[in-house]
Amino acid sequence: MFCMGLMLGAVGGALIVANSYKARSLVKKGQAEFTQKVNEMMDEKLKEMQRAPEQA
Numbered sequence: 001m002f003c004m005g006l007m008l009g010a011v012g013g014a015l016i017v018a019n020s021y022k023a024r025s026l027v028k029k030g031q032a033e034f035t036q037k038v039n040e041m042m043d044e045k046l047k048e049m050q051r052a053p054e055q056a
Contacts (some may be wrong), residue, residue: 017023
């Protein structure tokens with residue numbers, strides 16, 4: 001019975017968050033920041049790879 005209530009609570013919470021504008025905007029903001037950081041890291045790696053042949 002406890003597990004059933006836990007599952008229903010999780011589903012209910014997910015539905016509330018899915019319908020919440022604030023929650024969606026926070027998730028989108030987090031995704032955008034993560035994507036930006038990954039892009040910056042990839043740019044740095046590419047620059048390092050381009051410099052490596054010059055040093056050899």
